[in-house]
Amino acid sequence: MLGAAAAAVAAVALVASPAQADPVGTPAYRDIAIVGSDTTQTVMNGLSDAVLVNGTKVMGSYDARGSDNITTKATGCTIPRPASSGAGVTALVTSVEAGDNCVQAARSSSNNASSYAGKNLTYIPFAVDAMTYAVRSDSTVSKKLTTAQLKSIYNCTAPGVGTNFKPLLPQFGSGSRDFFLKQLGLTNTANYTTQFPCVVDVDVNGQPIQEHVGTYLTDTKHILPYSIAVYVSQIYGNAPAAQGKAVLATFNGVPPSVLNTASTFKRDVYNVVPTTKLGEALYDQVFTGGDSLICAKTDVITQYGFGVNPNCGSTQLVTPPAP
Template sequence: MNVKSRLRIGAGVGAVALGLGALAAPAYADPSPATDYRQLAGVGSDTTQDVMNALGDTITNSSGKVIASWNATATSTNPIKTKATGCQIARPDGSGAGITALNTAVDGSTGCVDFARSSRGPNNTTTTDLTFIPYAKDAVSWVKQDGSTLPDNLTTAQLKAIYECTLTSLNGITLTPILPQSASGTRAFFLNSIGVTTPGSCVTSNSTIQENDGSAIDSPGDIFPYSVAQYTAQESFVVDDRRGDAVLGSVNGVGARNDDLTLNLSFPYLRNVYNVVPTAKLSDSLIAATFVGTGSAVCQNTSVITTYGFGALAGDCGSTTLKGES
């Protein structure tokens, strides 16, 4: 039985293990209809757009659904309109772009963006203007092409050398390391995890390479970082399956997932994912009820969070200690 066959069987097993239907309809992050503005508008991370859309469909108050989450990319609707009056903005693609959009809304007092989705912590801690509120656990591993004779396991030292272009072949195959577009939080986290500040000249990266999209992998030497939660959600068909021929690798001899496809908390590249809000808004009753503390609406919906491949955070969910500028 080949690797792809095992993966497709694994998808069915995973759907059962995660309590999902194998033919469950994928979730889409844009509110539908587009005029369903809701109460809190969020943009940013590709990795967390689907789980935040699901939480948007789940979390309500006396005024209706609370969260409107906009996709990182779409084939149409750009710019997006996040509020009923004004607020046409270019669709932010990735954690960094979402945080920039939030800062722009805060600095201009526009109210067009209320929170940013981020799969990384703050890059700039010179101010405490923004608060990064964690709500789930993820990991970032790497993928290769199904059937490639590249090793199934790579060490951190090997990954660092590959992305600095000092290791250019393995098992007789020329390596082609790939990174998603520059605003990607997954890109930033992965490079930090493997100790790479500046990728080498052999690395392929441009604005068209979207994170968590296996179509980037189309030759035996390709290596590409991938959110483990997104990979699981795609494999279990709760979101669009964008894996293509990409299969997950291990790091330092540790697999990213357990046998039941849940996140392996012993994996070396674990990360929190965040909703980022203006620090000045932490006392706002709607922001607080939605995001802040273990009793918040987001933190109380652990079944939704784990359905989308993420791990629960327990006591750390909703913490407001992590602050920064961008």
């Protein structure tokens, strides 16, 4: 169930073609290589194709999943593919500190600035998403839960948890995992599933669970956090179809809506850049201010299921000083 708002963009979404997983076409290597979040990879792929400076594509967005390595520049920049918001921001920090110019920006689906104290980064919001939970269409789990009920499931205190409820989480480093747990009033840690053993963050093969992939729901008792925007993109063909039998739930009485205006777990999503780059012409033109090239592409942003952010281009969110 997508909600009535989905119909408003269906005509646009159905005729749109999904963006490539990694940059294609010319130039092969772009001035701004962006890595990180699963959640925003397809919308940033679309924006990378749409944002032009003097008729030239200047952004190259690399998916969180794919080949083990990516090559972001012609020479010296073959690096492990960052597979999450946290991994993307870490790759950006590593590149800046090494001075190798391999990564210029990172995608982040959560405000994890506090984890990068002293790293001199700015988190620039560009769109709005919201999260809910997904279950199978034939699930035995209610499709109408509240925050309190979800919290009791994810801290393993709900009656029947582990039997009637089998909660799943994306891998540690996922921005969506971090946001979802924080909204439930729980602390995201690398050993979360050890602390709360009813929760699983690996698949049947022991591989980390990726964000917003409904095919992980192999049991009618499974529950999985899910981005509304990504689900809409999957349904309408703007993102790889990975929803399987997943359906989105009505959460806290609010049906999932493509524009996310009434969703309980509404969130900003970000592009992260080195603060020292603010003021440089290219970065300002592409990222900063409501008149930036990204913020002007509201048609692309909504095409991928995201809402327009009234604070698009703000540079107020920066990482704290070093402790």
